[in-house]
Amino acid sequence: MNTQDNYRFQVNLSGMINILSNHLYSNPKVYLRELMQNAVDAITARKALDSQFEGRITAELTGSEDHITLIIEDNGVGLQEEEVHQFLAMIGQSSKGGGQDFLTRETSFIGRFGIGLLSCFMVSDEIVMLTQSASGGPSLEWRGKPDGTYSIRKLDISLSPGTKVFLRCKPGSEPYFEAENLKKWLYYYGALLPYPIRLQTELADTLINPAQPIWIAHPELARGERAEVLQWGEQLLGEKFRDYIPLTTASGRTGGIAYILPQAVNLNAKKTHRVYLKHMLVSEKAENILPDWAFFVKCLVWTDELQPTASREHFYENERLEEVRTELGDAIRSELMRMAEYDPDRLKLIIGQHALSMKALAAEDTHFLGIIHRWLPFESTYGQKELGELLREGQKIYYTLTLDEYRQITHVAAAQSLLVVNGGYIYDAELLALLPQVVTDADTERLLPEDVSLSFTDLSPEERRQYYEATAIADAALQRFRCQVQLKHFRPEELPALYTLSKESADFRSLEAAKEVSTDVLGSVLGSLGTTYRNAAYSTLYFNLDNPLVSRVFNAGNQAMLQQAVEMLYVNALMMGHYPMSRQELGLMNQSIVRFIDWGLSNNNQSGGSEQ
Numbered sequence: 001m002n003t004q005d006n007y008r009f010q011v012n013l014s015g016m017i018n019i020l021s022n023h024l025y026s027n028p029k030v031y032l033r034e035l036m037q038n039a040v041d042a043i044t045a046r047k048a049l050d051s052q053f054e055g056r057i058t059a060e061l062t063g064s065e066d067h068i069t070l071i072i073e074d075n076g077v078g079l080q081e082e083e084v085h086q087f088l089a090m091i092g093q094s095s096k097g098g099g100q101d102f103l104t105r106e107t108s109f110i111g112r113f114g115i116g117l118l119s120c121f122m123v124s125d126e127i128v129m130l131t132q133s134a135s136g137g138p139s140l141e142w143r144g145k146p147d148g149t150y151s152i153r154k155l156d157i158s159l160s161p162g163t164k165v166f167l168r169c170k171p172g173s174e175p176y177f178e179a180e181n182l183k184k185w186l187y188y189y190g191a192l193l194p195y196p197i198r199l200q201t202e203l204a205d206t207l208i209n210p211a212q213p214i215w216i217a218h219p220e221l222a223r224g225e226r227a228e229v230l231q232w233g234e235q236l237l238g239e240k241f242r243d244y245i246p247l248t249t250a251s252g253r254t255g256g257i258a259y260i261l262p263q264a265v266n267l268n269a270k271k272t273h274r275v276y277l278k279h280m281l282v283s284e285k286a287e288n289i290l291p292d293w294a295f296f297v298k299c300l301v302w303t304d305e306l307q308p309t310a311s312r313e314h315f316y317e318n319e320r321l322e323e324v325r326t327e328l329g330d331a332i333r334s335e336l337m338r339m340a341e342y343d344p345d346r347l348k349l350i351i352g353q354h355a356l357s358m359k360a361l362a363a364e365d366t367h368f369l370g371i372i373h374r375w376l377p378f379e380s381t382y383g384q385k386e387l388g389e390l391l392r393e394g395q396k397i398y399y400t401l402t403l404d405e406y407r408q409i410t411h412v413a414a415a416q417s418l419l420v421v422n423g424g425y426i427y428d429a430e431l432l433a434l435l436p437q438v439v440t441d442a443d444t445e446r447l448l449p450e451d452v453s454l455s456f457t458d459l460s461p462e463e464r465r466q467y468y469e470a471t472a473i474a475d476a477a478l479q480r481f482r483c484q485v486q487l488k489h490f491r492p493e494e495l496p497a498l499y500t501l502s503k504e505s506a507d508f509r510s511l512e513a514a515k516e517v518s519t520d521v522l523g524s525v526l527g528s529l530g531t532t533y534r535n536a537a538y539s540t541l542y543f544n545l546d547n548p549l550v551s552r553v554f555n556a557g558n559q560a561m562l563q564q565a566v567e568m569l570y571v572n573a574l575m576m577g578h579y580p581m582s583r584q585e586l587g588l589m590n591q592s593i594v595r596f597i598d599w600g601l602s603n604n605n606q607s608g609g610s611e612q
């Protein structure tokens with residue numbers, strides 16, 4: 001019969017500490033956060049026994065230079081001997097969770113993983129804890145070492161309930177024990193704690209956190225405390241803000257202040273917010289706490305209902321987080337809508353600075369679009385204007401889909417008094433397409449460059465006869481570029497020619513451009529693709545007979561010159577429309593320039609010669 005030997009896993013504690021410090025904790029200073037969190041949890045547990053109980057946390061720096069020791073003391077619930085063995089000395093065991101779903105289950109404590117205390121070994125070679133349980137029993141001393149050993153001793157004296165953790169600075173960790181740093185970090189992590197945190201050194205006894213303003217518990221009251229709210233924003237986030245929006249949720253368990261960023265922000269900029277869990281700072285990089293469109297604010301959020309991950313820097317992406325995100329987004333949205341009604345100048349200021357963010361939100365929410373559309377800025381043939389101003393023109397609003405399309409037709413459209421909006425910037429075309437759904441008298445339409453030509457005037461039958469031959473020569477000159485020529489009358493008369501592409505001819509041009517830069521194999525694949533376009537993919541070059549130069553060229557009766565001029569005007573029209581040119585077209589431009597200079601020179605010589 002086979003015998004089976006059973007063994008227990010052994011944990012190499014120093015190896016584990018190494019992993020935690022290198023991979024879980026972003027910086028050794030988090031040891032202070034973990035100690036404060038334990039103190040906060042111990043105070044919460046004691047408060048559950050006695051609701052009148054007043055918590056306090058004290059940090060004390062003692063010892064000479066080589067023996068600096070930090071003592072963190074709380075008057076929380078303390079530990080009894082069996083709890084020390086069970087929770088303090090057992091890694092991964094926490095007094096604050098329990099059950100299968102302890103990682104994500106909601107508790108009134110911050111800690112849940114049973115590993116936080118290990119972070120102290122990043123800065124100290126020993127953790128000494130004196131503790132007295134509020135439920136009685138002897139006072140205890142526990143000493144834990146990073147090699148996984150610990151000792152426990154009953155004290156002869158009886159301490160008052162609570163816990164003191166002693167950490168002696170290990171060589172190299174001195175900055176983490178400097179009074180100024182400790183002061184800064186105690187404030188950083190604990191500024192919103194509702195009971196006093198003190199730092200005592202031989203020189204001073206400092207209260208770290210000021211009394212909590214009323215709007216922490218009731219964010220809606222922040223509206224009336226402008227100066228104070230802005231000052232807190234500057235102190236906590238290190239930036240001067242000019243405006244803010246209070247954040248509330250229906251349950252009241254998550255709240256905050258969304259500070260409007262004083263400068264415009266890039267759409268792709270990281271949107272990070274500072275989140276306090278049960279009044280302690282857990283993350284200043286929380287990205288997923290607000291909807292994506294809210295990139296114009298930096299928030300202070302406090303919550304007692306979200307579940308932090310073990311690194312504490314993020315929150316579990318669960319249903320509740322999703323609801324909180326939606327509710328915080330709603331709070332911002334309704335405040336903006338409230339401004340639209342009662343404080344439009346304030347909203348205009350925000351839109352002026354953060355149009356992109358406002359457009360992102362409006363694209364997601366047509367109701368919001370309906371309310372704020374009039375202040376959204378757009379680039380148009382009437383200039384950079386707010387949509388409200390454009391609507392007041394009472395005209396149909398045409399919009400392009402791309403910046404290139406807009407550039408191609410803007411001067412022609414302007415001359416025809418068409419109101420065209422550049423829809424090439426992100427959200428703009430989308431918003432203009434949505435507009436008629438929410439604004440009853442808004443009439444918007446997508447404009448294609450070729451549509452502009454519909455307003456051009458045809459030649460009279462007599463003109464058609466007169467220019468028949470010249471048009472045919474011009475047309476033949478551009479055949480090799482798959483471009484047909486049309487002679488028309490249009491405004492502005494300063495514009496000699498307008499090049500337009502249909503969707504198909506645009507695709508064909510892109511294909512040709514891709515072929516020029518591709519390898520042989522890809523080139524032949526693209527080449528065979530191109531054959532499917534052959535027939536329909538013609539672009540059009542409209543010549544403007546109202547333009548004096550065009551009129552002279554078409555009336556000169558000089559076939560060679562007409563051909564050259566048509567080619568030259570073709571490349572010129574391409575450039576005006578910001579179309580990338582093919583190698584063949586660039587070659588044509590160079591040749592034409594040289595030929596025209598040559599022509600000019602020989603004409604000059606001839607006239608110079610006849611004068612003599």
Ligand SMILES: Nc1ncnc2c1ncn2[C@@H]1O[C@H](COP(=O)(O)OP(=O)(O)OP(=O)(O)O)[C@@H](O)[C@H]1O
Pocket residue numbers: 034037038039042074076077078079087088093094095096110111112113114115116117118162163
């Ligand atoms: N100041 C304290 N007062 C009372 N008990 C404490 C204190 N500090 C630690 N403990 C006990 O030690 C246990 C382990 O603490 P540790 O910080 O390692 O983990 P945790 O707080 O439970 O969870 P997490 O790893 O999420 O912080 C706690 O569950 C708690 O029972």
